[in-house]
Amino acid sequence: MTAIVKAYGVHKHFGHLHVLKGVDLEVAERELVFVIGPSGSGKSTLLRCLNRLEQPSSGSIEVAGIDMLSPKTDINHARQHIGMVFQSFNLYPHMTALGNVMLALRKVAGKGKAEAETLAQAALDRVGLADRAHHRPAELSGGQQQRVAIARSIALEPRVMLFDEPTSALDPELVGSVLAVMRDLRESGMTMIVVSHEMGFAKNAADRVIFMDDGLIVEQGPPAAIFDTPAHERTRAFIGQIQQH
Amino acid sequence: MTAWDKFLDAFFNAKVMAKYLPDILAGTLLTIELAILIVVSGILAGLLLALVRSLSFRPLNLLIIFVVDLLRSLPPLVIIVLLYFGMPSAGWSPSGFMSTWLSLSLVLMAFSEEIFWAGITSVHKGQWEASRSTGLGFGQTLMNVVLPQALRLTIAPLTNRTIAITKGTALGTVVALHEILGMASSAVSNSYNPSPLILGSAAYLILFIPVVIAARWIEKKYSWKR
Amino acid sequence: MEEIVDNFFNVDIAVGAMSIVIDGLLNTILLSLMVVPLGFLSGLGLAVMAQSKSRAVRWPLMAWVDFFRAFPPLVLLVLLFAGLPFMGLELGGFACVAVAFMLNNSAYYGEILRAGIDSVPHGQIEAARSTGLSGGQAMVYVVLPQAIRNVLPDLLSNTLEVVKLTSLGSVVAVPELLYQARQAQSATFNPTPIVMAAVIYFLILWPLVRLLSRLENRALAGRG
Numbered sequence: 001m002t003a004i005v006k007a008y009g010v011h012k013h014f015g016h017l018h019v020l021k022g023v024d025l026e027v028a029e030r031e032l033v034f035v036i037g038p039s040g041s042g043k044s045t046l047l048r049c050l051n052r053l054e055q056p057s058s059g060s061i062e063v064a065g066i067d068m069l070s071p072k073t074d075i076n077h078a079r080q081h082i083g084m085v086f087q088s089f090n091l092y093p094h095m096t097a098l099g100n101v102m103l104a105l106r107k108v109a110g111k112g113k114a115e116a117e118t119l120a121q122a123a124l125d126r127v128g129l130a131d132r133a134h135h136r137p138a139e140l141s142g143g144q145q146q147r148v149a150i151a152r153s154i155a156l157e158p159r160v161m162l163f164d165e166p167t168s169a170l171d172p173e174l175v176g177s178v179l180a181v182m183r184d185l186r187e188s189g190m191t192m193i194v195v196s197h198e199m200g201f202a203k204n205a206a207d208r209v210i211f212m213d214d215g216l217i218v219e220q221g222p223p224a225a226i227f228d229t230p231a232h233e234r235t236r237a238f239i240g241q242i243q244q245h
Numbered sequence: 246m247t248a249w250d251k252f253l254d255a256f257f258n259a260k261v262m263a264k265y266l267p268d269i270l271a272g273t274l275l276t277i278e279l280a281i282l283i284v285v286s287g288i289l290a291g292l293l294l295a296l297v298r299s300l301s302f303r304p305l306n307l308l309i310i311f312v313v314d315l316l317r318s319l320p321p322l323v324i325i326v327l328l329y330f331g332m333p334s335a336g337w338s339p340s341g342f343m344s345t346w347l348s349l350s351l352v353l354m355a356f357s358e359e360i361f362w363a364g365i366t367s368v369h370k371g372q373w374e375a376s377r378s379t380g381l382g383f384g385q386t387l388m389n390v391v392l393p394q395a396l397r398l399t400i401a402p403l404t405n406r407t408i409a410i411t412k413g414t415a416l417g418t419v420v421a422l423h424e425i426l427g428m429a430s431s432a433v434s435n436s437y438n439p440s441p442l443i444l445g446s447a448a449y450l451i452l453f454i455p456v457v458i459a460a461r462w463i464e465k466k467y468s469w470k471r
Numbered sequence: 472m473e474e475i476v477d478n479f480f481n482v483d484i485a486v487g488a489m490s491i492v493i494d495g496l497l498n499t500i501l502l503s504l505m506v507v508p509l510g511f512l513s514g515l516g517l518a519v520m521a522q523s524k525s526r527a528v529r530w531p532l533m534a535w536v537d538f539f540r541a542f543p544p545l546v547l548l549v550l551l552f553a554g555l556p557f558m559g560l561e562l563g564g565f566a567c568v569a570v571a572f573m574l575n576n577s578a579y580y581g582e583i584l585r586a587g588i589d590s591v592p593h594g595q596i597e598a599a600r601s602t603g604l605s606g607g608q609a610m611v612y613v614v615l616p617q618a619i620r621n622v623l624p625d626l627l628s629n630t631l632e633v634v635k636l637t638s639l640g641s642v643v644a645v646p647e648l649l650y651q652a653r654q655a656q657s658a659t660f661n662p663t664p665i666v667m668a669a670v671i672y673f674l675i676l677w678p679l680v681r682l683l684s685r686l687e688n689r690a691l692a693g694r695g
């Protein structure tokens with residue numbers, strides 16, 4: 001199995017704060033990797049280093065064969081192939097759902113208006129929101145907004161998708177619709193790295209669970225192993241806390 | 246003559262008004278011309294400065310901040326007087342029109358730069374990140390994602406500021422500009438009757454009341470809510 | 472270069488004009504101390520009246536505010552200064568500035584304070600009234616302090632504009648900073664005194680501009 005994401009020795013400093021302390025991560029194609037860990041453990045930072053929203057202090061990162069840290073890399077071109085979904089959706093409030101999806105298709109992928117619209121409509125259809133294409137974000141529920149955000153990413157046909165706590169900002173009753181779309185994506189063979197606390201989803205959808213703490217990967221393995229028989233005390237304590245809720 | 250007749254004769258003297266109406270109209274045209282020029286050049290220059298500032302080039306930004314602060318601190322009349330009465334000593338004699346236009350454009354530039362900049366920085370960081378994560382470049386993100394949202398936030402304060410500054414065209418009278426107030430003042434001295442001032446006041450109100458009412462409407466429509 | 476220094480930053484001229492310019496500065500300060508409180512208090516009166524539920528009160532107030540937003544302050548000043556003598560009323564420059572700016576600023580301060588009062592949730596008044604405070608007490612002790620805090624940047628910004636506006640006094644021969652500088656300039660045929668006035672304005676008002684710029688950015692960021 002070839003790895004589509006290869007990150008080695010990734011460090012990240014924010015001033016005096018040492019947030020990532022040498023993380024190695026390989027993700028295979030079609031794999032769904034779940035990253036868990038207490039807040040401040042560096043899991044979101046790791047995700048944001050992969051598409052270089054954060055510039056790592058040192059280390060190497062390669063995604064889909066592209067050296068993400070090389071100054072020669074056209075970072076905007078590379079990011080097309082790495083979808084990202086944010087905790088706070090970050091939809092463009094001044095555009096319709098369709099406009100949100102079309103923007104990068106037009107400006108980055110260079111599609112014509114008609115083609116971009118067809119592709120955007122298809123992406124919205126995939127997340128079950130074809131009928132909301134002409135609504136503004138403010139007119140959509142949180143769950144619908146997050147699905148539009150997913151559509152915005154998948155319309156660009158990314159090789160990898162990064163999810164940064166995609167359901168944390170949602171009311172409980174809206175979480176299901178977003179997870180359903182993610183499950184659907186997974187079944188279509190998308191490579192996914194998910195930072196989330198949705199343990200139920202992790203248990204039955206993830207190939208591998210990674211537990212991070214204090215800027216390092218503490219342990220990783222199949223969901224059953226991590227959740228039921230964690231090797232480390234810190235992992236056990238964290239999972240115990242999460243499951244109380 | 247009763248006191249009331251006297252009052253009417255002084256302030257609403259039909260004969261005097263009729264005589265100086267053409268002057269006031271000419272002054273009104275000049276005021277409109279000047280105001281439009283100031284609005285266009287001041288706001289465009291302010292927008293340009295704000296865009297340059299978003300490039301985050303530190304020495305340039307410090308310069309922009311200083312110039313903006315300077316222009317916000319100085320009374321517009323001081324700038325006009327400095328240009329008109331001071332510049333000839335440096336070998337450049339700007340006309341009253343030039344002095345007023347340049348001064349008020351600079352002041353509007355400074356205020357609108359601040360407003361545009363505040364608008365740009367108020368757009369949530371997540372908007373930049375979402376756009377950049379889909380591969381849009383800095384300029385594309387600024388133009389397609391950030392600026393449209395920023396402009397919506399800026400439209401109300403910008404309108405108010407623009408009205409306040411274009412009203413300042415009346416300051417041109419100090420540097421012998423024949424705009425409304427200048428025309429009215431010289432008519433008062435020539436006729437020994439203040440009616441032309443009333444006429445001039447009416448001209449200002451006819452010009453600016455619609456703008457103020459429009460501003461009120463804009464403020465309601467585009468107030469800070471999303 | 473030397474010519475520029477000679478004409479705009481001439482030390483001899485500056486020293487000679489110093490006392491005249493300082494006199495102007497004192498008058499500018501005096502004018503500001505007069506017109507800012509006058510404008511603020513009359514604006515406060517308008518803002519409180521604007522809370523009335525009666526249209527017969529609110530509409531004339533709105534017309535008042537819009538009138539002065541549309542009317543250039545210099546025109547108002549000249550109208551008073553040149554027009555009132557024809558009614559047998561000679562107020563003098565100082566008083567004309569005071570009246571003109573009080574009228575003008577009542578509108579600006581009034582509009583700002585009205586927005587401030589509107590920004591305080593109605594529950595605040597209800598809570599105050601439920602503890603037995605009168606309507607007036609609720610306004611003074613509960614609503615106004617919050618209202619003023621909510622619109623502090625706008626109040627400061629308007630105050631900055633008022634202080635700058637006092638330079639219009641020079642048009643009606645009030646010996647404030649700009650007027651005195653102009654006098655010194657025409658006496659010496661050298662613009663250095665005007666540059667002095669500009670520098671003084673800048674030094675006095677710059678801290679306020681800096682503060683405002685920070686407050687405004689923060690206010691917008693909070694709304695964004």
